[in-house]
């Protein structure tokens with residue numbers, strides 16, 4: 278059944294949070310990228326991350342086409358920290374986007390996925406000598422200077438010419454969780470406008486470092502266009518440059534109530550403002566992470582036990598080891614039983630980890646949940662796998678791409694042997 282027929286029903290409400298290729302089969306069960314949730318679970322187990330490959334490719338093209346139709350001299354640079362999997366680097370690279378890496382690990386994955394190094398932008402507020410050497414040796418297109426030590430290191434390490442941007446603190450605190458804000462005056466990322474002026478002067482006379490322009494990034498899960506508009510006003514005073522990297526940060530819809538700007542509304546606001554403040558010949562880069570991947574993935578769990586006390590706990594076989602967004606940022610998610618989709622009574626969906634804070638969703642509607650049921654949590658594509666960990670000896674989940682009814686595993690589940698693999702004796 279296509280989601281269109283379900284509009285304004287409880288099923289339609291929850292499915293609207295799932296990847297664009299999601300539907301229901303005749304048994305009223307979720308089909309993710311055309312693959313049934315129960316078949317996925319019987320093949321790959323739980324917890325497993327399911328990525329709708331077509332939705333991911335569509336999203337990459339929507340961003341790239343949306344930006345380039347508004348400002349032709351531009352590129353979308355995907356912030357790989359949001360879902361650092363070699364297979365995702367490969368898809369995004371194939372779609373022609375650039376990749377933002379923060380450090381050596383993400384660089385290694387991008388190169389393993391055969392991303393063109395000239396389309397890689399390297400970030401980091403504490404890049405080591407080793408990481409800068411790796412980037413220079415690999416031919417990374419652009420390195421973002423975050424501090425004066427970056428300049429010293431690059432001057433020492435670069436032998437030919439290296440394109441750089443200077444990261445500016447625009448002095449804007451967006452309305453998001455404080456841990457996700459990076460553009461405010463006391464941010465640890467980037468240089469204040471006055472320090473940036475010194476860095477720019479130094480770079481203008483460098484024989485090795487080619488200053489292409491400026492970079493800024495306000496933070497993540499930003500739910501209005503206003504801070505993006507203000508950030509452009511803030512950097513306009515620094516003069517004219519060939520390249521402006523305006524960062525990422527667009528918020529996404531995790532819950533029924535969330536109402537972030539659409540990608541098109543965000544691009545309209547950004548580019549209308551760029552027309553006012555930036556030179557018309559400049560190249561514009563943007564670095565979406567969360568809004569590129571969040572709603573292209575779903576986590577599948579199984580119910581292990583249901584306990585009725587002062588509240589009713591539905592406990593699943595995952596939790597804060599595969600989704601730290603809840604504990605770290607208080608992010609609210611929604612969920613459904615995979616074969617009784619939408620509606621139901623309110624439950625506390627809890628994880629299996631040894632903390633009372635390991636409540637995945639408090640007060641979520643589930644239809645008659647039972648032990649063994651599959652629970653599907655949508656919008657887990659961003660920063661969940663990124664921060665997956667081994668708390669309580671959890672084995673990090675498997676990842677499966679689904680497309681046109683074909684399931685393709687791209688990362689196997691960790692094994693108990695993996696948990697012992699780094700022990701030396």
Ligand SMILES: Cc1ncc(COP(=O)(O)O)c(C=O)c1O
Nearest residue numbers: 356494497525526564565566567
């Ligand atoms: C420099 C930089 N660019 C882009 C992003 C992506 O942000 P988001 O995932 O919110 O789009 C981040 C994430 O924090 C970042 O640090």
